[in-house]
Amino acid sequence: MDSTMVIRALGALSQEHRLAAFRLLVQAGGAGMPAGAIAEKLGLAASSMSFHLAALANAGLVTQRRQSRLIIYSANYDVMNALMGYLTENCCGGVPCTTEEMCCPPPMPTAMTCKKDVA
Amino acid sequence: MDSTMVIRALGALSQEHRLAAFRLLVQAGGAGMPAGAIAEKLGLAASSMSFHLAALANAGLVTQRRQSRLIIYSANYDVMNALMGYLTENCCGGVPCTTEEMCCPPPMPTAMTCKKDVA
DNA sequence: CCTAAATTTCAACTGTTATGGAAATATGAC
DNA sequence: GTCATATTTCCATAACAGTTGAAATTTAGG
Structure with a gap:
């Protein structure tokens, strides 16, 4: 995911109604929702x-x-998951943290889709 | 973190130069960078x-x-970490996934700050 | 075919965002 | 105090985002 894609994704979510719609779709899962609803x-x-x-x-x-x-409409979880990875890339200059506590978040699961909906 | 905060954070990051600046600061770690640089x-x-x-x-x-x-200026990792949690809240209607594959991403570590910089 | 329903596209208006130059503010050096 | 440096605030301008109603598009039903 390049910066242009990241900016479009973040920009799309940075609006009251779009954020609300996206959350609605995230909660709806793979079944999704019609535009009118x-x-x-x-x-x-x-x-x-x-x-x-x-x-x-x-x-x-x-x-x-x-x-x-x-x-x-249905949420596409993969794109959202890619955002944080981009934002935290090379966190702290890539220097591994010296303590047991982590510096950067771990990668997220690539497949966030509910299996029950896919089936 | 409420929706207003989320929208402000996402909106702040959804701009070419701000995204670049933030990434620069993420990579700079706790040391940060002066505005002029x-x-x-x-x-x-x-x-x-x-x-x-x-x-x-x-x-x-x-x-x-x-x-x-x-x-x-220095990056504040906590706020960014809170974003994904908000976006994936109640994913798939809160229905636990039936397979071993996860539906929603796991919570991220709350402390992403490099210990070496804090010290 | 003709009509109804669901959604998108278009047009016009309003408000906000991004920009850089100039002026103002704050700090440090002499 | 005076001067240079670093950053912010102010201003004017240009571009873009969000809104709704009306018209166009797509599909289904009688």
Whole structure:
């Protein structure tokens, strides 16, 4: 993940309604939610919601799939997981910490998707 | 950490020069860097750099201390670590995953500060 | 086909963000 | 005190983000 992608992902999440929508989708898991349901839950006009969901999708934070007339959005956990890794890269100049306490966070699991939803 | 703090932190990092400055400080560790050195490294005017560092400080991502004529900035790892926790809260509706593979990332170490710098 | 429903695209407006030069502030050296 | 250095604050300008209503698009049902 390069800096451009990181900036787009962070920028997408740094907005009240987009952050709320993303959290909603994280909690919804692999089942996801249709655009209309998200808009209703957040009290936003459909056009505004569409605008924000497009921003999240553009950043790779959510994926969309059509199911009949609905467009279902789901969180893409992998992209979010890549953020912290980028931010903490070469933490403290890469100098290994001398104590048993860690300096940098450990890598996160690459697969955060609920198996039950994938099945 | 509440949503307002999260949005400010994410917003602070979602900008080319601020992201670069923050990463520089993460790599500098507890020693930090003076404002002028950061500006020079990033090729920014002093006033622009000051603007961005103020944004990072406002979000709690960096701290500042004066050392003679220099103002030294350092990364505040704790705030950044709190972001992912917020974003992954109640992942997948809080339903525990049925397989051995994890659904949500594990909590990160609260102390990411290099002991060698603190000493 | 024609109509309804779900979503996106477009257009216009408003508010905020990023920028660098100039001036102000704070510290240290002589 | 005076001067040089480091940083911030102020100002004006240019670009971008967020909002909604109306129109266009896509799919489903009768």
